[in-house]
Amino acid sequence: MDVTLLEATQNPEELICRAARNDYMEAFNPELSFEETMETVEGDTIEEKKATLIGHLLRHGHYGPFEHAQATFAVKGCSRTCMAQITRHRHVSFDVRSMRYVSFDDVDPDDVANGELVVFPPSVTDPDWVGRKNKAGSVDEETVEQREEIFADAVQQSVQAYQDLLDLDMPPEDARFVLPLGTEVNIVFSMNIRMLMHVADMRAAADAQWEVRGMTEDVLDLAAEWAPITFEYYNENMRNRKNRLAP
Ligand SMILES: Cc1cc2nc3c(=O)[nH]c(=O)nc-3n(C[C@H](O)[C@H](O)[C@H](O)COP(=O)(O)OP(=O)(O)OC[C@H]3O[C@@H](n4cnc5c(N)ncnc54)[C@H](O)[C@@H]3O)c2cc1C
Structure with a gap:
């Protein structure tokens, strides 16, 4: 099975921070630069400020801002069993190779x-x-x-x-x-970061089946490159926690 990142929101963590500052900053204005938006957040550099705010949001269960950043993944060659498991997640959008229009006659x-x-x-x-x-x-x-x-x-x-x-x-x-x-199938799916963490809670867990777990681990690796602060926090502090049913 191959998992690739097909498309994703650019600067996802800047977007998460801007959305959260909208909630907490009286003088929030979309015209402000990102540096101005983050001015009062603790940290010496903009990266530190992002880490402070994202850590604060995740620690307090404020997951709404994580819904704005979305990624699309392409999976090649997973079984239809694995497909049945991943497509149970109702806030993920899917395209699945058709077996009505594509036949394996060759x-x-x-x-x-x-x-x-x-x-x-x-x-x-x-x-x-x-x-x-x-x-x-x-x-x-x-x-x-x-x-x-x-x-x-x-x-x-x-x-x-x-x-x-x-x-x-x-x-x-x-x-x-x-x-x-x-039988192998190819899937394209899109989800936001909040949902990605939920899917990882369910499908990268020890009780998930090996194939969907492998797929989810690959998705998490790609997500860690795309939104590094968020997924470093997730991997270190949130994975394998109890009461993981619905973030
Ligand atoms: C190890 C494992 C074994 C499983 N075994 C089975 C099995 O034997 N049989 C089976 O049928 N399924 C099985 N499942 C699937 C499981 O029951 C869920 O359907 C699946 O994991 C989707 O996750 P979710 O329920 O969190 O919903 P998602 O669709 O991922 O939604 C995310 C969250 O949104 C909320 N939500 C979404 N829709 C609703 C709604 N209609 N009402 C209220 N809240 C909602 C819930 O908080 C939910 O947790 C298994 C899953 C795992 C991980």
């Missing part, structure tokens, strides 16, 4: 057995992988070989059946019903 079913088109969970090949509801911890090599054979056969047959149905002129929107939940 994929060789033999390549599917080697990991093309369908995501192979790590528990297929890793004997030490521990997931939720595992009855045992590690398994032996023979068990892993059996898992791999069954999994590869099943997804290969499923894609073969899909292509046979397309050859019989079945519409892609109906033929897709035989494809596995692991």
Whole structure:
């Protein structure tokens, strides 16, 4: 899976600070320079002032200003299972590659057995992988070989059946019903920083599934480059906190 930042609000933390100063500064005026807007905020440099104000907002749960800065991410090759999890978040905007208009008629079913088109969970090949509801911890090599054979056969047959149905002129929107939940999909999604922190609370947590957790970790890494003060604070002080249901 690849996650990239497609587009994002420029100077997101300046925008957050301006919005917050609007709330607290009697003489706030959008014509003021950013330096003038931040004049009475504690700190020797403008970066320190931003860190003071953003830290204050996050510490006090004043999350409204974080809704003004938005980022758009492109995800290539996550499973439809992962898609079902991330699309539960109602304040995120999504575009998902259509399986009504895009058909996988040129994929060789033999390549599917080697990991093309369908995501192979790590528990297929890793004997030490521990997931939720595992009855045992590690398994032996023979068990892993059996898992791999069954999994590869099943997804290969499923894609073969899909292509046979397309050859019989079945519409892609109906033929897709035989494809596995692991079938890859590309997604573009946009969210503001407040929502990004909420999604990270839910999906980068230890109880989230490995794939959506990996996706969210990648989103967080990109977010940390885009809005460094906010996500440094989030990573150091807010992640893994209790009572994380709704910031
Ligand atoms: C580990 C894990 C396991 C899960 N297992 C299941 C499962 O087995 N079955 C299942 O169906 N789902 C499952 N979910 C999905 C979960 O129940 C939520 O639907 C999903 O995480 C979306 O998050 P959210 O409810 O915070 O809403 P979001 O859509 O992300 O909204 C953010 C916040 O806005 C507020 N909000 C949004 N809409 C409303 C509303 N209509 N009314 C009131 N407040 C609202 C809430 O405060 C909410 O927390 C699971 C999620 C996780 C992380």
